[in-house]
Amino acid sequence: MALNINNSNNKPKKSISSSQSNLCTILFFIVLFTIPALFLLHTPTTSICTTFANHVKPWSGDLRAAQFAWNRLLFLQYPDQPPPIALKIAVFSRKWPIGTTPGGMERHAHTLHTALARRGHQVHVFTSPNQLGVISTTSSPYIHCHEGEPGRWRYNKAWEQFMEENKREPFDVVHSESVALPHYIARQLPNLAVSWHGIALESLQSDIFQDLARRPNEPISPAFNNTLQGVVPKVLNEIRFFKSYAHHVAISDSCGEMLRDVYQIPNKRVHVILNGVDEDEFGKDLSLGLEFRSRMGVPGNASLVLGVAGRLVKDKGHPLLYEAFTKLISKHPDVYLIVAGSGPWEQRYKDLGPQVLVLGSMSPSQLKAFYNAIDIFVNPTLRPQGLDLTLMEAMMSGKPVMASRFPSIKGTIVVDDEFGYMFAPNVESLLEALEAVVEEGSERLAQRGQACREYATSMFTARKMALAYERLFLCIKNESFCTYP
Numbered sequence: 001m002a003l004n005i006n007n008s009n010n011k012p013k014k015s016i017s018s019s020q021s022n023l024c025t026i027l028f029f030i031v032l033f034t035i036p037a038l039f040l041l042h043t044p045t046t047s048i049c050t051t052f053a054n055h056v057k058p059w060s061g062d063l064r065a066a067q068f069a070w071n072r073l074l075f076l077q078y079p080d081q082p083p084p085i086a087l088k089i090a091v092f093s094r095k096w097p098i099g100t101t102p103g104g105m106e107r108h109a110h111t112l113h114t115a116l117a118r119r120g121h122q123v124h125v126f127t128s129p130n131q132l133g134v135i136s137t138t139s140s141p142y143i144h145c146h147e148g149e150p151g152r153w154r155y156n157k158a159w160e161q162f163m164e165e166n167k168r169e170p171f172d173v174v175h176s177e178s179v180a181l182p183h184y185i186a187r188q189l190p191n192l193a194v195s196w197h198g199i200a201l202e203s204l205q206s207d208i209f210q211d212l213a214r215r216p217n218e219p220i221s222p223a224f225n226n227t228l229q230g231v232v233p234k235v236l237n238e239i240r241f242f243k244s245y246a247h248h249v250a251i252s253d254s255c256g257e258m259l260r261d262v263y264q265i266p267n268k269r270v271h272v273i274l275n276g277v278d279e280d281e282f283g284k285d286l287s288l289g290l291e292f293r294s295r296m297g298v299p300g301n302a303s304l305v306l307g308v309a310g311r312l313v314k315d316k317g318h319p320l321l322y323e324a325f326t327k328l329i330s331k332h333p334d335v336y337l338i339v340a341g342s343g344p345w346e347q348r349y350k351d352l353g354p355q356v357l358v359l360g361s362m363s364p365s366q367l368k369a370f371y372n373a374i375d376i377f378v379n380p381t382l383r384p385q386g387l388d389l390t391l392m393e394a395m396m397s398g399k400p401v402m403a404s405r406f407p408s409i410k411g412t413i414v415v416d417d418e419f420g421y422m423f424a425p426n427v428e429s430l431l432e433a434l435e436a437v438v439e440e441g442s443e444r445l446a447q448r449g450q451a452c453r454e455y456a457t458s459m460f461t462a463r464k465m466a467l468a469y470e471r472l473f474l475c476i477k478n479e480s481f482c483t484y485p
């Protein structure tokens, strides 16, 4: 598998097969891979590390200068040992997930800070009250819900609670999930890191794609028209206030690039740390998948099963998939689509007949079975703000993916042709990709899925994400931790 080590761009090479074309290339790669392999053999790391040797970057230096995703580093010095010092960490998150199906940003906050608390850090989460009232916890992570209406974020109240706790014993580092902490408060905090789950420049691109996906006679909605009119001023405003945040965490490689190149934030204040998914929650389990297929009524003679998950709304690209799949099944009576999610497009999918199974929203354990039941995961989104967790979950489950060709997806997820397909966000391009998948067949897709699984277990684990954030927080606390390894 091709990984570039000396390319300053830090992107893996496209296409695996082309690297096998001649002997010279093979020899070159043998030499190239011997270096990380030796590196790994001489360290007392666990055996799983060797499976992702190909994606690990041998690199040393000041981490603040690194422009690639920190997930590519091994964090050799303390894989399973406790951190060198225990930090006191404040987290500002508009919501903290309890019970219900949480959004991506809340899940990120929860996964990350639960892991950091487990590693012995004293984590205090400042968040809004929820339906169950105020949550109280007696161990880290400590949850501080401010007073008021459930789900309504009031940063002033949270800030007061933070100040009180900070007076008792100062925090080493403060973490804000997007603009939970507004810039005029953030400005006062030199030890602040903010994780951006979507920025206005990404919305600009989404808005273009959403408008282009409108049918010729379909009128533009006044609300969307307003959004379109306002998006450029929004980008400019964001660029002007973003500099008030001391440290920026980009959750995709392309977001890191935008923050450096368009938002003009100095390199040393932009850090790329990809979101991770819980490796215990999502994994490969063939029998679970087969059992789910038959329980859901996918017939044994199905030649191919596609899957789509998430909210069934327009801006997630469902009009495109609906139309493309309608055309696909008119030619292929043995191709199936499993729809895991609910929303306005649910009924339309149901109307497509027995080749579409609409299952509604799913719990994480049902989702695990769902991913294992399909041959390929489709995400036709027209609005890929941040980084879509479903693509990572599918890859972690050993499945290849098909997704709209957006910078975040191209730069961070489908970084190798082997991992699946990308299409332009329109019906023709999606249908073309679907036809190619059908022609390729489930056996070849399973091979691709294996490559996805290897990549995901090296790059997208919650454990890797937590170690990377821990290292960033240590570096913010004390510069001596900024030098890697």
Ligand SMILES: *[C@@H]1O[C@H](CO)[C@@H](O)[C@H](O)[C@H]1NC(C)=O
Residues within 6 Å of the ligand: 220, 222, 225, 226, 229
């Ligand atoms: C969209 O908004 C602009 C500016 O407010 C306005 O001039 C235009 O007529 C609107 N277009 C539609 C189709 O509503």
Ligand SMILES: *[C@@H]1O[C@H](CO)[C@@H](O)[C@H](O)[C@H]1NC(C)=O
Residues within 6 Å of the ligand: 299, 300, 301, 302, 333, 334
């Ligand atoms: C697949 O099997 C079902 C019965 O389980 C049958 O009704 C259907 O016609 C078959 N489809 C194809 C394409 O052979």
Ligand SMILES: *[C@@H]1O[C@H](CO)[C@@H](O)[C@H](O)[C@H]1NC(C)=O
Residues within 6 Å of the ligand: 478, 479, 480
């Ligand atoms: C930073 O860490 C180094 C080495 O661990 C230590 O000697 C130094 O005192 C620390 N500095 C501060 C300001 O805590």
